[in-house]
Amino acid sequence: MFLPLPVELDVIEEGNTNMNDNEMEFAKLLLHKNMVVYREPKIESCNSIPDFSVYNPRTCNGKLVEITLSSIDKAGFRKEKQIKNLKSCGIPFVVLYGENMEIIKRYSWENIF
Numbered sequence: 001m002f003l004p005l006p007v008e009l010d011v012i013e014e015g016n017t018n019m020n021d022n023e024m025e026f027a028k029l030l031l032h033k034n035m036v037v038y039r040e041p042k043i044e045s046c047n048s049i050p051d052f053s054v055y056n057p058r059t060c061n062g063k064l065v066e067i068t069l070s071s072i073d074k075a076g077f078r079k080e081k082q083i084k085n086l087k088s089c090g091i092p093f094v095v096l097y098g099e100n101m102e103i104i105k106r107y108s109w110e111n112i113f
Contacts, residue, residue: 001091002042003053007031022101023051023067029108030054048085050093063092072097 009031011017012024019027019039030037034057041053041064055062064086068079075083075097086093096104 001044001053003038004041005038007037007039007052019051022069026065026067026096026101026104027052029104034058043089043091046085046089048082050086061092063094064089065094065096067096067101069098069101072099 007017007027009028012019012028012031015024017024017039027037027039030052036055036057038053038055040049040051042049043064050064050066052065052067053062054065066083066086068075070076070079083095
């Protein structure tokens with residue numbers, strides 16, 4: 001896996017990213033929790049690119065993260081294909097669907113909107 005330089009909080013807060021609002025807020029949340037966040041890691045054996053690779057230095061564990069605004073039961077063909085590709089890479093992986101993001105916003109992102 002090729003990891004770019006970790007995402008930096010000040011760069012996100014300046015808005016100098018290619019992230020959408022949900023991705024930026026989620027990355028800020030992770031960074032405030034002392035996670036190491038890498039944007040769009042490239043995986044040799046995989047045809048898809050996740051939004052993030054997240055590493056927790058406290059537990060020495062990492063996970064790929066894909067964020068989608070789609071509903072769990074209404075993800076489109078392209079998104080389902082991407083998720084299937086990412087799962088097949090053998091790296092711990094999580095998909096955050098629209099419903100998941102709403103829960104995270106409600107309980108973790110104070111005054112986000």
